[in-house]
Amino acid sequence: MPRIARLTNEERAAALATLPQWRLADDASGISRSFNFPDFVTAFGFMSRVALLAERADHHPEWSNVYGRVDIRLTTHDADGLSQRDIALAREIEVLLAV
Numbered sequence: 396m397p398r399i400a401r402l403t404n405e406e407r408a409a410a411l412a413t414l415p416q417w418r419l420a421d422d423a424s425g426i427s428r429s430f431n432f433p434d435f436v437t438a439f440g441f442m443s444r445v446a447l448l449a450e451r452a453d454h455h456p457e458w459s460n461v462y463g464r465v466d467i468r469l470t471t472h473d474a475d476g477l478s479q480r481d482i483a484l485a486r487e488i489e490v491l492l493a494v
């Protein structure tokens with residue numbers, strides 16, 4: 396029994412309308428975005444900042460890094476799908492990039 400509620404179709408559509416850079420998985424289980432930085436150090440600095448956000452939120456990304464590229468997928472394991480926690484972390488990541 397999932398401990399966190401999955402978003403309804405309506406909630407998901409409304410949330411994703413505010414996150415145009417994020418792509419919904421075909422099975423709607425999560426959202427993903429790729430980030431490109433000029434080099435590894437910049438990419439890893441970004442990952443460090445995301446890691447602090449994730450730890451504070453107790454919500455952790457699935458991700459990979461190749462040199463300057465960072466691929467992030469957000470899904471909620473405790474909900475077996477997409478929850479408000481994923482949306483909240485995606486928004487925080489967007490704020491990080493905006494400053």
Ligand SMILES: C[C@H](O)[C@H](O)[C@H]1CNC2=NC(N)=NC(=O)C2=N1
Pocket residue numbers: 453454455456469470471472473474
């Ligand atoms: C015990 C702890 O709060 C949970 O395991 C948290 C940790 N981070 C998590 N991260 C993600 N992405 N999904 C979760 O369900 C989740 N659960």
